Amino acid sequence: MEINPSDYKILIVDDVMSNVLLLKVLLTNEKFQIATASNGKQALEQVAAEKPDLILLDVMMPDMDGFEVAQHLKKDPIAYDIPIIFLTALNSTADVVKGFQVGANDFISKPFNKEELIIRVTHQISLIAAKRIILAQTEELRKTIMGRDKLYSVIAHDLRSPMGSIKMVLNMLILNLPTTTIGEEMYELLTMANQTTEDVFALLDNLLKWTKSQIGKLKVVYQDMDMVEVVEGVIEIFSMVAGLKSIKVELTAPEKMAVHADIDMIKTVVRNLLSNAIKFSNKGTEVQVTVEEKDGMAMVSVQDYGCGIDEENQKKLLHTDTHFSTFGTNNEEGSGLGLLLCKDFVQKNGGELGFTSVKGEGSTFYFTIPLKK
Template sequence: MNMEINPSNYKILIVDDVVANVLLLKVLLTNEKFNIATASNGIQALEQVKNEKPDLILLDVMMPDMDGFEVAHHLKKDPEHKDIPIIFLTALNSTADIVKGFQAGANDFISKPFNKEELIIRVTHQISLIEAKRIILSQTEELKRTIVGRDKLYSVIAHDLRSPMGSIKMVLNMLIINLPEDKIGEEMYELLTMANQTTEDVFALLDNLLKWTKSQIGKLKVVHQDVDMVEVVQGVIEIFTMVASLKKINVRLVAPEEVAVYADIDMIKTVVRNLLSNAIKFSNENSEVLVTVENREGMVFVSVQDHGCGIADENQTKLLHTDTHFSTFGTNNEEGSGLGLLLCKDFVQKNGGELWFTSKKGEGSIFGFNIPLKK
C-alpha cells in the first residue's frame, strides 16, 4: 500500500505476562515512533483497552487466569472495541491453535521468539489497513455531505425557477387560446405553439427535479389518502388533451367506473403525468395512446401504451438506473431528461408497487405500474 503512515498517530497495546517480552516489544515499536500502552495480564488488558483506546493490540496467547483467546472473545463481544485488530503472540505453532486464534478474531499471528523485521512488517501491515479504512470512511462521509448539498441546491434552483416558469406557461396558454391561427398567421401560430410546448416541458422538468431532490433528501413524505385511481387518470388525460391534439394524437381511456386505492395522490398524479407525457412525446402524428386501468389480484394496474418509435433492446437496460439518466428524443425531437422515469420508479415503490415497461423498436412501448388496492 503506497500510503504515508504517521506512526505517532497510532497507539499499540502490548499484552504479555513476561516483563522482558513487554520491554523488548516496547523498545522495538517505540523506535518506529508508535505510541505504546502495556498490560501484564488479561484483566488489565481489558481495562487498558477502555482507558487507552488502542488502534492495534499485540496479545500474548499463554497467560495465567485469562488467556489471549479469552481476552479476544471479550473484546469481540463489545461493540465499541470489536473492530480493533489483534495480532496474537504465540509459541504455539499447531494448526489447531492457529484456527482457534482466527475463530477468536485474530487478524494475524507472530511466533515467539519473534524476528524483529517480521514484527515490524506485520504491525505496519495492520496499521496500513486501519489507515485505508479511515480514509475510505472519511471520503464516504465527505461524499454524503456533497450529495446532500448538491440535492439541496437542485431543490432550491427548481423551486425558484418553477414559479416564474409557471407564470410564463399560463400566459402562453392564454395566448394560444385567444389568438387563433387565422388571426395571427400560420408562422406566428406555429412559433407560439412551439413556445407553449417548450414551457410545458420545462415546467414539468422543474417539477420533477423539485420532487426528485426532495425525495432524495428525505423531505418528501408519503401522505396516504383514499384515492379513486380512475378519477386521477382522467384528470391527467384532460390536462394533456391540448398537447396531444397538437400532434393529432387521440388519448383513449379503458377503465372501470372507479378503483379505490390508499395512496399519495400527488405522487400518483406525477407518475401518470410522466408516463402520459412520454407516450405523447414518443408517438407519431395521427396515432393513439391507450391508457388502461385494471383491477386484479388485489392490485390496480395502470398502463400507458403508445405506437411510437419504441426503445432499442440495448437501451432498455439503461432505463430506470440512477447512474445512466438515459433519455432519447421524441418523434418531433422533443428532449427528455431521463429523470421522469426515475421519479416514477421512486414514487411507485414508495406507494408499495412496481414500475415496469415493455418496448419494441419501431412499434411502440407500454409503461405501467401497479399499487395495492384499498384494503
C-alpha cells in the same frame, strides 16, 4: 498500499519487563509510536489515555489475563474496533478458539520470531489504514451526495414557482389569442414557448420529487382512491398539449376502480407516462389509455403509435446507471428522469412498472398498483 508507521501507535501489554523492552525496541526501529502497560488494569487505563491503533496483548498475566482484558475492551464502544494480537505460549486449539471468541485478530506464539512479528503487526496496521481510507472516502462521498441533492432541491424548488406562473400565462395566451388575431408565425412561436415551458416545469417537478425521494424526505401517504378518476383528471390536463399535435387521447376503463396508494405519486406516474406518449407520437395519431384489473392488481397502460424505441436503447431504460433520454417527434427534449421517478413511485406503492416497444410502431408503458382490499 504504503503506510507511514509513525502515524500509528501500538500498545504493548506484558507483565515481563524484558518482553516489553524487546518488543519496544523492535517496533520503535520500524518507526511505530509505542505505549506500554505491565498488567491488565494498566492496559485498560492506557487504552483510554493513549488511544492506540493496535494492541499487542500477553495472555498469561496475574490478576487479569489477556482474555479478560480483551472482553473488557470489546464492551467499550471507544475501544471496540482496536485490533488485538495476542502474545502467548498457549497453542492448544481451545486457547486459540477462546482467543478469537473474545475478539482476537491474530496470534503470535512465544518465543516470537522477529520477522513474523513485524509482518503480522504491519498486516494489521495495513488493514487499519485501508479501513480509514474507506471511511474517509465514504464520508466524502456522503457529503458530496448531500451537497448535490441539496443543490438539486434548491434549483427545482426556487425555479418551479416562477416557471409555473409563466406556464399559466402562456396557456392563457394560447387559449385567448387565435391565429386570426396574431398571425400564423406568432401563434407557432407562442405554441413552441408554451411547450418548452411545460417541459421545463415538468422537469423541475420531477427533479424536486426525485431528490426528495432519494434523500428519504418523500413519504408514501396511503389512501383509498379511484384510479379511473385520477387517470381522467390527468388526461383532462393534457388535452390542450395533445391538441396542439392533433393527438387524440382515448380512455378505456370501468366506471370505478378502487386502489390503496399515494394519490400524488400515482398522478405523477400517469402524468409522466401520458406526457411521454404525446411527446413521442406523430401528429394526428392516437394515444390509448387503459385501466383494467389484472391478477388482483389495478393496471394502467398508456399506448402510443409513435416512433418507438429500438432494442439497444430499451436495455438502457429504467436503469439509473444507464441514463437514457431522446427527443420527441417535435424535437421536445427529455431528461430521462421521468421514467426513473415513475419506477421509484410505483415500487414505493407496491407495484411494478414495465413497457413494450417496437421501433417505428410505438410503445406501451404500464404499471400496476394493489387494489383496495
